[in-house]
Amino acid sequence: MKKLFTFLVLLSVLITMVWLTAPRDVRGAESMGNTETCKACHQDRYTNYSKSIHANKAVLKSPANAQGCESCHGSGTAHIQKGGGKETGMLAFSNGKVEAASKSSKCLACHANSRSLSFWDMSKHKAAGISCDRCHTVHSGKKMNLKASQPDLCISCHRDVRSQIMKQSHHPLREGKMKCTDCHDQHGGFGQKMIKDSSTNDLCFKCHAEKRGPFLREHPPVVENCGTCHTVHGSNHGKLLITRAPQLCQSCHDASGHPGSIYTNQNTFQGNAPTNRMFARSCLNCHSEIHGSTGPSTRGNVLVR
């Protein structure tokens, strides 16, 4: 009898010790860190999560090496005790009542130091209450965990930009040759309108380097801002122009420098100008070096080749 008692005491001590030293995720209701526990009821979520970088044990700081599902959704203890269900203590990203900041804080716990998020605090998206999960779903299995690829992701909210990129002249976004994020810091930065550079012109020069010059004769509005004549997302006029020449040019220039008479072989600037009036035809036929001229001749002085 005494032997049996000692045995039972030792057995219970042993069980308690095993219990206490066990990984916290097999301890049952007290803390449910175990992704497998969630899997039982959320098979689909489990499956697509498993394909993502977050489920990768080989990635040092991944949720797989932290609290698994609970890294983002918070402790599942109460949820599981109640047998699952809505509003049982889980952080649900799709719940509109949950503040954007608390959703993003789950991600920032690991990503605050990611390079591209250094300026999240300056982001117009953060200011507008757009949380990470509005663009990312970690359950898609897609690259970058994006909810959709660009430009669809962005134009699902930015309807005005959507109609602009549908215009005849546009940057090749809808053709998939460029992304909105080639020009914009979606996570925030120092540039106006979240552009990836300190000024519009510096942004344009990244891809249109030949427009930087140096030129012997500069055209002041070009140096000032490419956006004086171009609209970047799209236009119904060729070459992304805000309006077509000659109206574009005549919004700043009058005709004082040109003779009022018809150009002929006898009456031309250089002796070879076509017979035509300068009005009602494109100024660009003659002033083709509109972004600045490199020609050393005096003709270069007026932005002609």
Ligand code: HEC
């Ligand atoms: C016993 C089954 C069961 C288990 C185990 C379970 N869930 Fe659930 N869970 C549910 C049900 C049922 C719902 C409500 C229906 C739905 O949204 O799919 C739910 C809803 C949720 C929601 C949305 C809550 C809301 O307020 O809308 C999240 C997030 C969630 N579960 C995460 C988890 C995580 C993480 C785990 C593991 C720690 C887990 N669940 C374990 C059954 C379960």
Ligand code: HEC
């Ligand atoms: C890295 C963060 C992260 C991890 C880890 C994660 N989830 Fe999610 N989960 C999300 C985000 C973000 C959403 C919202 C996705 C969307 O809008 O499509 C979501 C959505 C859900 C939902 C729907 C309710 C809601 O929150 O909108 C359920 C249920 C869910 N996850 C379960 C799980 C389970 C189960 C696991 C583990 C197998 C898991 N999640 C792991 C971030 C995570």
Ligand code: HEC
């Ligand atoms: C427990 C830490 C942890 C949490 C929480 C976490 N992540 Fe991650 N995430 C990582 C790690 C580690 C990587 C891989 C290395 C890296 O890119 O920093 C990663 C990668 C990513 C990537 C890049 C994916 C790719 O294809 O390269 C995105 C996007 C991302 N996480 C978004 C999120 C979002 C959104 C949330 C919140 C819903 C979140 N993460 C929560 C640790 C975490």
Ligand code: HEC
């Ligand atoms: C407005 C949409 C949007 C929001 C909001 C957003 N992201 Fe992103 N994120 C993107 C896009 C788009 C990319 C991919 C950029 C690319 O392919 O050039 C990306 C890339 C990433 C990457 C991987 C690339 C890298 O540079 O490390 C991580 C990590 C990430 N996001 C985390 C987050 C976190 C965390 C939040 C919330 C604090 C967040 N994102 C909010 C759109 C968004």
Ligand code: HEC
């Ligand atoms: C969930 C909706 C949503 C998505 C998706 C989204 N945005 Fe936004 N974005 C907003 C809101 C809201 C604002 C702030 C209000 C505004 O200026 O329109 C904003 C602001 C901006 C701004 C700054 C505008 C300004 O006036 O300074 C830029 C640039 C921008 N978003 C680009 C993007 C890009 C690029 C993507 C895709 C990677 C994207 N957005 C995806 C909602 C969204």
Ligand code: HEC
């Ligand atoms: C070639 C570079 C470039 C690309 C590509 C680009 N943007 Fe822009 N975006 C700009 C510049 C430059 C501005 C600032 C215009 C200004 O100052 O008026 C801007 C402004 C914006 C604004 C502020 C409001 C507005 O219309 O002026 C939003 C929102 C925006 N872009 C969203 C987007 C989205 C969404 C995409 C992808 C569909 C995109 N951009 C693609 C360069 C670009």
Ligand code: HEC
């Ligand atoms: C990330 C690279 C990139 C940046 C930054 C960029 N562009 Fe472009 N741009 C392109 C590409 C690619 C094309 C298409 C070239 C082609 O079709 O041959 C293009 C075409 C154009 C065109 C001709 C459009 C047409 O209808 O033929 C104009 C005008 C233009 N860009 C102006 C600008 C201006 C102004 C800026 C700065 C606000 C800018 N670009 C910034 C890549 C860029």
Ligand code: HEC
């Ligand atoms: C004074 C108005 C004006 C300004 C300012 C301007 N452009 Fe242009 N741009 C034009 C006109 C006009 C055309 C069309 C030329 C043609 O059809 O021959 C054009 C065409 C273009 C093209 C497409 C054809 C080509 O030459 O490659 C690009 C790219 C371009 N501009 C980039 C820029 C950049 C970058 C800036 C700022 C540094 C800028 N533009 C500033 C008037 C302007």
Ligand code: HEC
């Ligand atoms: C936003 C106003 C603006 C627009 C639009 C504009 N220009 Fe100019 N342009 C100027 C300014 C300012 C000068 C410098 C005038 C000066 O030096 O006296 C200039 C100089 C010139 C010159 C050289 C004049 C000289 O005296 O050396 C020519 C030629 C010219 N522009 C042609 C054009 C053409 C062609 C267009 C249309 C494609 C155009 N400009 C659009 C503002 C503009």
Ligand code: HEC
């Ligand atoms: C047939 C060729 C031709 C056409 C078309 C033409 N120009 Fe000129 N333009 C010239 C020449 C050549 C000069 C230099 C005149 C001189 O040195 O006396 C000049 C001079 C200028 C000047 C500098 C003198 C001044 O007026 O201050 C400006 C500005 C100018 N043109 C703008 C325009 C605009 C705007 C248009 C379109 C409405 C246009 N040009 C159409 C050939 C042309």
